[in-house]
Amino acid sequence: MRAFTDLLDRLILTRSRNAKLDALARYFAETPDPDRGAALAAIAGALTFNTAKPALLRKLAADRVDAELFALSYDYVGDLAETVALIWPERPGANRAPTLGEVYETLTYAGKLDAPRLIERWLDALDASERWALLKLVTGGLRIGAGARLAKQALAQWSNRPLTEIEEIWHGLAPPYRDLFAWLEGRADKPAARALAPFRPVMLAHALEEEDRPRLDARDFAAEWKWDGVRVQAVSDSGVRRLYTRNGEDVSAAFPDVIDHLSFEGALDGELLVRDGDALGSFNDLQQRLNRKRPDAKIIARFPAFVRAYDILADGGDDMRALPFAARRRRLEALIVDARSPRLDLSPLLSAADWEAFAALRASPAPPGVEGLMLKRWDSRYEIGRPRGLWWKWKRDPYRIDAVLMYAQRGHGKRSSLYSDFTFGVWRGDELTPVGKAYFGFTDNELAQLDKFVRDNETERFGPVRAVRAGADFGLVLEIAFEGLARSTRHKSGVAMRFPRIARIRWDKPAAEADRLETLEALLRAAKSRAGD
Amino acid sequence: MRPEEILHPRPEGLYCAPGDFYIDPVRPVDRALITHGHSDHARAGHGLVMATAETLAIMAARYGADFAGARECAAYGEARSIGDAQVRFVPAGHVLGSAQIVVEAGGKRIVVSGDYKRRRDPTCPAFEPIACDVFVTEATFALPVFRHPDDRAEIAKLLRSIAQQPERAHLVGAYALGKAQRIIALLREAGYGETIYLHGAMEGLCALYERCGVPLGPLAAATTTEKRDFAGAIVICPPAAMADRWSRRFPDPVACFASGWMRVKQRAKRSGVELPLVISDHADWDELTGTIKEIAPGEVWITHGRDDALARWAALNGLAARPLRLVGFDDEDD
Ligand SMILES: [Zn+2]
Ligand SMILES: [Zn+2]
Numbered sequence: 001m002r003a004f005t006d007l008l009d010r011l012i013l014t015r016s017r018n019a020k021l022d023a024l025a026r027y028f029a030e031t032p033d034p035d036r037g038a039a040l041a042a043i044a045g046a047l048t049f050n051t052a053k054p055a056l057l058r059k060l061a062a063d064r065v066d067a068e069l070f071a072l073s074y075d076y077v078g079d080l081a082e083t084v085a086l087i088w089p090e091r092p093g094a095n096r097a098p099t100l101g102e103v104y105e106t107l108t109y110a111g112k113l114d115a116p117r118l119i120e121r122w123l124d125a126l127d128a129s130e131r132w133a134l135l136k137l138v139t140g141g142l143r144i145g146a147g148a149r150l151a152k153q154a155l156a157q158w159s160n161r162p163l164t165e166i167e168e169i170w171h172g173l174a175p176p177y178r179d180l181f182a183w184l185e186g187r188a189d190k191p192a193a194r195a196l197a198p199f200r201p202v203m204l205a206h207a208l209e210e211e212d213r214p215r216l217d218a219r220d221f222a223a224e225w226k227w228d229g230v231r232v233q234a235v236s237d238s239g240v241r242r243l244y245t246r247n248g249e250d251v252s253a254a255f256p257d258v259i260d261h262l263s264f265e266g267a268l269d270g271e272l273l274v275r276d277g278d279a280l281g282s283f284n285d286l287q288q289r290l291n292r293k294r295p296d297a298k299i300i301a302r303f304p305a306f307v308r309a310y311d312i313l314a315d316g317g318d319d320m321r322a323l324p325f326a327a328r329r330r331r332l333e334a335l336i337v338d339a340r341s342p343r344l345d346l347s348p349l350l351s352a353a354d355w356e357a358f359a360a361l362r363a364s365p366a367p368p369g370v371e372g373l374m375l376k377r378w379d380s381r382y383e384i385g386r387p388r389g390l391w392w393k394w395k396r397d398p399y400r401i402d403a404v405l406m407y408a409q410r411g412h413g414k415r416s417s418l419y420s421d422f423t424f425g426v427w428r429g430d431e432l433t434p435v436g437k438a439y440f441g442f443t444d445n446e447l448a449q450l451d452k453f454v455r456d457n458e459t460e461r462f463g464p465v466r467a468v469r470a471g472a473d474f475g476l477v478l479e480i481a482f483e484g485l486a487r488s489t490r491h492k493s494g495v496a497m498r499f500p501r502i503a504r505i506r507w508d509k510p511a512a513e514a515d516r517l518e519t520l521e522a523l524l525r526a527a528k529s530r531a532g533d
Numbered sequence: 534m535r536p537e538e539i540l541h542p543r544p545e546g547l548y549c550a551p552g553d554f555y556i557d558p559v560r561p562v563d564r565a566l567i568t569h570g571h572s573d574h575a576r577a578g579h580g581l582v583m584a585t586a587e588t589l590a591i592m593a594a595r596y597g598a599d600f601a602g603a604r605e606c607a608a609y610g611e612a613r614s615i616g617d618a619q620v621r622f623v624p625a626g627h628v629l630g631s632a633q634i635v636v637e638a639g640g641k642r643i644v645v646s647g648d649y650k651r652r653r654d655p656t657c658p659a660f661e662p663i664a665c666d667v668f669v670t671e672a673t674f675a676l677p678v679f680r681h682p683d684d685r686a687e688i689a690k691l692l693r694s695i696a697q698q699p700e701r702a703h704l705v706g707a708y709a710l711g712k713a714q715r716i717i718a719l720l721r722e723a724g725y726g727e728t729i730y731l732h733g734a735m736e737g738l739c740a741l742y743e744r745c746g747v748p749l750g751p752l753a754a755a756t757t758t759e760k761r762d763f764a765g766a767i768v769i770c771p772p773a774a775m776a777d778r779w780s781r782r783f784p785d786p787v788a789c790f791a792s793g794w795m796r797v798k799q800r801a802k803r804s805g806v807e808l809p810l811v812i813s814d815h816a817d818w819d820e821l822t823g824t825i826k827e828i829a830p831g832e833v834w835i836t837h838g839r840d841d842a843l844a845r846w847a848a849l850n851g852l853a854a855r856p857l858r859l860v861g862f863d864d865e866d867d
Binding site: 012013014065066068072073076077078079082086128129132 | 801
């Protein structure tokens with residue numbers, strides 16, 4: 001674990017790209033199999049231990065450390081794995097420290113039930129920074145400022161092989177990459193390439209600003225809803241089916257229900273969404289699926305996923321990307337009809353041909369799952385990246401309400417000395433009920449004012465949470481902007497906001513005049529009724 | 534006499550009524566007893582200052598000879614009366630001249646520890662535990678995530694980095710009083726005999742340490758006039774200087790920072806530190822809690838830092854503890 005820990009330290013703390021490459025290259029040269037392969041997998045994001053979740057880390061720590069001391073420490077450190085690593089009470093000499101390769105192989109074959117005991121034993125045997133590396137590894141959240149691309153470049157630099165050759169075969173390789181290292185060290189032939197169902201780089205849209213509109217002719221554009229899901233590429237190629245994110249990350253394993261129904265040959269661009277009963281699931285519902293790298297049958301049945309397609313990159317063996325959007329759209333519509341897949345549908349084109357009509361669509365209460373409009377030039381080819389002037393996204397204005405500040409909590413990391421997480425509420429009857437939490441939207445200056453308000457008006461403490469004075473005759477009104485609203489059984493108020501943020505501090509507004517829960521419920525109904533028409 | 538009648542917080546600082554004096558006051562007062570020379574504890578402008586000879590010398594070096602109306606030198610261990618109170622200065626192990634102040638009145642004894650640590654430090658005498666009714670403690674690193682490692686291993690890390698990257702200067706950010714001299718002394722103990730280069734803000738205090746009998750070996754000013762690249766050299770500077778114009782004279786330096794805060798990687802990363810050295814002049818979690826257990830006072834009062842966590846620990850261990858909520862003390866002096 002020592003060498004791997006030192007490597008992570010260097011990758012995190014050095015800003016120089018060359019120094020990172022050197023550190024990686026040196027590590028690959030000096031470290032034996034399977035340790036270096038496990039490290040490569042961790043850095044490239046190819047490890048999927050579904051054994052160690054944040055909840056397990058919390059539980060292990062809770063068995064050893066007082067809950068309140070843990071909460072105060074986590075609040076200060078701001079990172080769960082690091083908090084557990086630092087706070088872990090040492091038992092020097094308790095165990096022999098494991099190597100990275102042992103950790104990797106043990107966890108690969110360990111059952112879910114064994115993992116907590118194994119991790120606990122390793123934590124007892126390692127020092128603080130090794131514990132941190134271990135926990136980063138088993139939770140899969142390295143975030144070390146180095147990814148697959150940098151790792152591959154380091155492999156190329158160390159072995160003197162062209163980067164393109166490594167990238168070509170990469171998708172066919174698996175940890176701990178013994179065959180790859182053998183080839184790079186000249187001990188074996190090149191592993192076979194895996195050319196089926198490759199990822200194709202995606203085309204992105206610009207945000208439409210007020211000043212862009214006069215220069216654009218509305219008749220040149222097709223309009224679609226902008227869906228509030230996850231952009232994906234669904235590829236089916238001679239029996240190999242894959243689902244990629246827009247960055248080319250392969251998420252097929254997380255969506256077996258979609259993969260099973262990619263009954264076409266080609267590559268489609270679309271939005272990954274989920275259903276909730278007969279309705280479209282909210283982004284929160286989709287989140288339930290995204291959080292699970294290998295979902296169980298229950299969650300799949302609860303939130304079945306599907307792809308709402310809006311473009312086609314390959315039809316059978318033909319590359320579509322040089323065709324104009326209008327022609328691609330016809331091919332896409334035909335393919336969707338032929339596929340007859342229950343997990344594939346078409347994002348409809350909206351009938352509007354001037355700016356007034358576009359604006360009216362955008363301004364109306366949109367169906368659930370819509371966050372605005374997409375405008376695409378009928379003659380646009382499918383180009384890589386964000387070409388100027390071809391695709392535009394025109395997001396809806398956020399919703400706004402006036403709420404009253406109820407609780408505050410210190411932030412994490414550099415904000416840990418300030419109260420920067422704010423819970424706010426609206427009136428239900430003559431009581432305030434919390435409806436959301438915001439921790440951004442304000443300037444540093446406004447944050448200082450909010451922090452002072454909390455300190456001056458604290459009424460009660462619950463662990464790290466401070467209740468502040470809030471009632472009909474006194475309270476601070478916050479104008480909250482948010483992107484959407486969903487029913488929620490987990491919130492006492494029955495509603496959950498999407499991306500709430502503090503748009504303005506209303507020092508001028510009396511708390512009694514803040515919004516009521518009925519206002520939020522009306523917004524919910526308006527969105528739902530629109531969905532029905 | 535209740536302990537609160539002997540010592541209690543006032544806006545000026547911690548006040549002793551029987552002796553009519555303040556300990557480490559943050560505003561100008563007639564009579565101040567100063568635990569040590571860090572600027573949040575030792576301020577200029579008091580009528581009379583009583584402190585150890587080293588602390589008085591440090592204050593004169595920082596604020597000028599006229600930093601107080603009058604001064605009185607307190608030797609370690611020597612008991613003296615002020616009004617109806619008896620006071621005594623006892624080593625705190627924090628920096629050169631640092632002291633705990635023992636106050637006795639009405640049959641009760643209160644120990645104000647100032648800032649302290651329990652590790653060996655070649656630049657100052659070690660902390661002496663004193664039995665007492667009330668122990669007044671700092672809480673700068675009072676979270677169980679703060680456990681300072683062995684300082685010799687941290688120094689070894691610095692020397693290894695110099696060996697691996699002999700073409701780069703190593704710029705070590707260290708608090709000008711105490712930390713800088715301790716780093717130098719530890720480097721000497723580890724066998725490092727090269728000249729160590731100093732930022733201007735360090736020179737006076739290093740000379741003062743040497744005059745007080747702490748040998749620091751060959752030192753030189755890191756000035757611009759002499760053009761050299763400082764490859765493979767150690768340059769010590771105040772933390773703030775690492776980010777300003779001054780540091781640009783060194784081509785591609787390795788930014789090192791010697792502080793207890795460097796225990797948290799996220800914090801090291803945010804401050805742009807390439808080589809964090811976890812070396813602190815404050816007690817860590819185990820030292821704070823261990824010291825309280827060892828002294829076993831009737832009551833613990835907490836001055837500055839993470840009073841919430843230390844009070845929680847005390848409650849879990851059946852000890853009476855309360856935060857004094859003194860203002861004007863800086864968590865960042867490490
Ligand atoms: Zn101090
Ligand atoms: Zn202090």
